[in-house]
Amino acid sequence: MTDAATGPDQITGATPDNALRTADRAEAGPVLSADGTPLKTSLNRALRREKMRALLLVSPLLIFILVTFIAPIADMLFRSVENRIVADTLPQTVAGLDQSSLEVPGEPTFEDLYFDLFLAAEAKKHTQLGTRLNYESAGVSSLFRSSGRRLDDIGEETQDALEDLDESWGEAGFWYGLMNNADDSDDALLKSERARVKALTAEPTGGDIAFAPSAEIAQILPRTTRAYTAWAVYIALIDDDVVAEEEPWEAVYAALGVDLERDATLEALATYAGPGADQLRAAAEADLPSVDYRAAFVEMDDGWGETEVWNTLRTYSSEYTIGYFLNAIDLQLTPNGIEKRPDRESIxxxxxxxxxxxxxxxxxxxxxxxxxxxxxxxxxxxxxxxxxxxxxxxxxxxxxxxxxxxxxxxxxxxxxxxxxxxxxxxxxxxxxxxxxxxxxxxxxxxxxxxxxxxxxxxxxxxxxxxxxxxxxxxxxxxxxxxxxxxxxxxxxxxxxxxxxxxxxxxxxxxxxxxxxxxxxxxxxxxxxxxxxxxxxxxxxxxxxxxxxxxxxxxxxxxxxxxxxxxxxxxxxx
Amino acid sequence: MSGLPIYATTGQRVWYYTFRVICGLIFFFLIAPIAVIIPLSFNAEDFFTFTPKMLALDPDGYSLKHYRDFFTNNDWQQALWNSFRIAPMATILSVSFGTLAAIGLSQQHVPFRRVIMAVLISPMIVPLIISAAGMYFFYSRIGLQGTYWGVVLAHAALGIPFVIITVTATLVGFDRSLTRASANLGADPVTTFFRVQMPLILPGVISGGLFAFITSFDEVVVVLFVGSAGQKTLPWQMFTGLREQISPTILAVATILVALSILLLATLEILRRRSERLRGMSPG
Structure with a gap:
């Protein structure tokens, strides 16, 4: 009950727009105001100024409400569809996963999973992903937690074998010399690994890391270079250490093991003459332990060998999902489309x-x-x-x-x-x-x-x-x-x-x-x-x-x- | 309409009195819960019901121990202090931004008036739990969650609709020729605002401020999410008390708050009458 509304047209008297209408109706030539401009222009200007003044008075509050109230509401709306955590935590796995299949994927995807999960476990983010996926499929949380603890073992095997072969594989300086080449560097790789660590840890990763992956070695040993670069970004910017003085973590050794098993690597190594060439050739010829990643994961937890976990990953791998909304109305997203939730979960x-x-x-x-x-x-x-x-x-x-x-x-x-x-x-x-x-x-x-x-x-x-x-x-x-x-x-x-x-x-x-x-x-x-x-x-x-x-x-x-x-x-x- | 006409039939008489009784019962329903807790707060025992001694009006049945507890207990005192630290600050923010905007909105030509109004009123309409959820998510992102200023900003946003509504309502009756007269006599806009407009709309501004104050002072959902232990306010402390172990001290606090709202209601009534007198209406 306030009294009558205050619409602009209810005010009678000398307001600019009433005068404007009068001016419009005038049949004679243009009426001039005191300073010589046509009355219409001058009134229009007055009206505009009045509108601006009103907006100026309202704007501080409008900005205040937009920041303190509307932005939070918008943030909530955004969160109801946002689902970047899967793609942020396991980027390569998601990219390599065949969306149309309903089966447990093959060895290459398990390799991707290993390197993704290793970095996530170092950043302690794998449990968050486990919690997220556990909303959709019970048991995933413990699967991620238990697997995260045992990832080091796989890399350690290759690491020990390499260090037995040549002591220099255990030296930080040797690795740095092998990987670093500021004059001919693979900037795209460095940029993408920076983005990856940033997405994973939500920390700024734009700083200087005193390392640039060599383009030549990135050609020959793609996985190793990527793993080393991700490690370098993490070590330099999250742990605040110096790349050249740290021994890389186990995943880098595991990546080298994978690279050295490919025939293409052996061919490329034949003509390679950069730093560490002898050690690399020796390692390629030596009989390094061959890791079956799929078997290793299934051994850690049987869940990795079952279709349910992989189908949950496939269903929730996109950056935006309607999954939360479906859950909110007792439905769920499954590989076979939208289904009703079991009765005991429908509330x-x-x-x-x-x-x-x-x-x-x-x-x-x-x-x-x-x-x-x-x-x-x-x-x-x-x-x-x-x-x-x-x-x-x-x-x-x-x-x-x-x-x-x-x-x-x-x-x-x-x-x-x-x-x-x-x-x-x-x-x-x-x-x-x-x-x-x-x-x-x-x-x-x-x-x-x-x-x-x-x-x-x-x-x-x-x-x-x-x-x-x-x-x-x-x-x-x-x-x-x-x-x-x-x-x-x-x-x-x-x-x-x-x-x-x-x-x-x-x-x-x-x-x-x-x-x-x-x-x-x-x-x-x-x-x-x-x-x-x-x-x-x-x-x-x-x-x-x-x-x-x-x-x-x-x-x-x-x-x-x-x-x-x-x-x-x-x-x- | 008051009183029965002398020609009323028996049926009309019966209905007339039945209706009064029904209304009496509804008024009783409205006021009794609040009235009951006042005597209960003087209970000498730790019970939530009237003891035989209290019913016999025995002075031994009554005591001030719950009040003593409230004024000596550290948790309650800290909560009270926090409430008085947060609410006035939030009120100042809502009143200063809100009054300015209300003056802007009551100009004759405001582009997008309807949309702006809807946005500014929305904190009052959106369910508190949704505001709280959104603020919790967003304030965590920008590092305001769990801080004094986070709570103050959130409460200021919640109080703004009340300021806008009361101040625009006051401005409806404001005679614009007064500002023109003042400008004509040589006052600049700032002087006109403080010497002519402000004194006239002051009652509206103050009652808007009181609304904003009580909104913040009573608010519990948003502070529960946006605040941390350091911003525990009186309603929050009451909420925890009611949810976990319910202690009779809550009755004492409730009585004090009822006294506060009576005070507030009286102030608002006085302001309303003053404002109507200023605007030349008869006091209602």
Whole structure:
């Protein structure tokens, strides 16, 4: 209830655009203003200046709201579809994975997996990926955790063999000399490995690392160079060590083992004359232990040999996914398309339904309780109405937690209400009612909390219904009931609409009261969102649930705005 | 409409009194929960119900021990202090940005007025849990999560719609010829604002500020997510108390907060009357 709206056209008087219209209507030649410019131009300029001034006054707040409120909401919407973690943690594996297959992939993919997982395990990010995929397929979390611990063993075998062959393989300087070539470097490789480490660790990786992968050696030993470069970026920028002084980690040895088994490497090595050529040729000729990566992974954990893990990886390898939204409506993404979740995991549709049904019950209770009060307040003389209004406004202004704690205390089995009922004799001492930690508790407490939001809009609409309408109806022969139902009630419907939407919007997003008095059967979707943010840490799902809830609220908000006008909301008094 | 006409039938009489009784019961429902906790907070025992001694109005049944606990317990005092550190700062931010924007919005020509208004009011409409989730995600990214300023900014954003609504409502009744007259008499825009416009819209600004203050002071969902242990406010402490071990001290705190809201309600009522008098309306 604020008063009439302030649309620009309701202001009469000398405003620039009224004058503009007058100027338009003028039939004579251009009217000139005092400084000689045509009046129209000068008025246009004034109008523009006025608009700019209004925008300038609003802009600080607009920027403030955009940064502190709209950006967080946008971030949440983004998180509900974002799924970069798989591609960030296992980039090569995902790139090499055959999306159309439903089988366990072949040896090359397992090799990719080894080198991806090794770096991820060093950065301690593999467990995060495990947790993420565990939402989709139970057991993946432990698979990643246990595998992460045993990756070193595979590389160590090759490392020992190489060091037995030639001591220089254990020297940091030798490796650096072999790999580094600042004059002829493979900049694309360095850039892509920097990006990879950045995506993985979320740390800046633009700094100087005093290392440039040699383009020649990158040709001959592609995997080794890539592994060494990734290591170098990690060592220099995340661990703050000097590349030239550190012995590379096991994965680099394993990569060399893989490279030296390829025939192409042997051919290329024949003509190679750069640093370390002799050692490389010797290593190529020697009988290094041959690693079967697939067998090694299956030995670490049987899960790697099963199609389920790989199909989960395939399904969730894209950067954006609708998976969270599907989960939020009890569906799941599988390699065979969208399927329904097993019944024991389906809770969200039920929760959404419960939230809607309970909000509806609360709204209806508010209408039933609020309508008589609003009628009374609107029809009593001003003095007594104002006094009674205090009884409505005091709960409205009292802290939400105070009201919730009051209900929590009143509704307990040993609380005041049950004591009273036992004292009157309605219930026996042993048969005390369970009024809290269930749906009854939530409905009672929330009806009480939201009732003022129904009474105030209803009151303001009823205030505007002229008393004479009902009198006229009665004088025309209507009974009390007919006069009310056919004349008064239809006039008060806008108030019911406004109050209902307001109460409904507020109640479907309620968190505190259901959390405290709702137990398990009386909680809403918001409680589940809070649970996923703070306990299960499944932020994507929390964001998807939030997005669905937000969409519902915004739809209602739009209706409310159309119906009442959002700037016509009155607060209190 | 008050009182029954002398020609009322028996049926009308019965309905008239039944209706009054129904309304009385609803008022009782509205006010009783708040009224009950006040005497309960003086309970000498650690119970949440009336003891026989209290019902007999025996002075021994009453004590101030829960209040003593509130004022001596470190957790509660820290929470109270945090609330008084956060709410005023958030209020200052919302009021200064909000008043400026409300003045801008009440100009005659504002491009995209509807859209801007919808954006500025949205913190009031979006469910708190969604605001809290979004702020938690976003503030963690920019390092504001768990800081004093993170909570203050979040609360300021939540308080802004209330300031906008009350101040624009006050500005509806503002007579624009006053600013023109002032400019005509040689005042620059800043002087006009502080000497002419501000005193007239001050009641609206103050009540907007009170709304913003109480929003921040009562807020628990956002602070639960955006804040850390160092920003534990009074409502947060109450929430934990209610969820875990419920202690009777909560009753004392609740009573103090009820007193605070009565104070606030009275202030708002006085302001409303003053504002209506200034705008030449009869006090309602």
């Amino acid at each position: 969200y549709l039920m929760l959404f339904q419960r939230t809607l049904v309970m909000s509806l019950i609360i709204t209806i209770s508010c209408i039933i309780l609020g309508y008589p009060i609003a009628w009374l307040l609107a029809n009593l003389p001003m003095r007594s109405a104002n006094l009674l209004m205090i009884l409505v406004l005091l709960p409205f202004w009292t802290s939400l937690l105070v009201r919730t704690s009051a209900w929590k205390i009143l509704l307990q089995q040993q609380g005041v209400i049950n004591d009273l009922l036992v004292w009157i004799g309605i219930v026996s001492n042993t048969g005390r009612l369970v009024l809290i930690n269930n749906q009854t508790g939530t409905i009672i407490a929330m009806t009480h909390i939201l009732l003022p939001f129904m009474i105030l809009p209803l009151y303001s609409v009823m205030k505007t219904i002229p008393v004479t309408y009902v009198r006229a109806a009665k004088s025309l022969g209507a009974t009390d009931w007919t006069a009310f139902w056919r004349v008064y009630f239809p006039n008060s419907v806008p108030g019911i609409g406004a109050g209902s939407i307001l109460v409904f919007i507020l109640s479907i997003g309620y968190y505190i009261t259901p959390e405290l008095v709702g137990g398990t059967s009386g909680v809403f979707i918001s409680n589940r969102i809070a649970y996923h943010i703070s306990s299960s840490l499944n932020w994507g799902l929390a964001a998807a649930l939030g997005t669905i809830l937000l969409a519902a609220v915004l739809m209602l908000y739009y209706t409310y705005d159309r119906m009442v006008g959002i700037d016509n909301v009155k607060l209190g008094g």
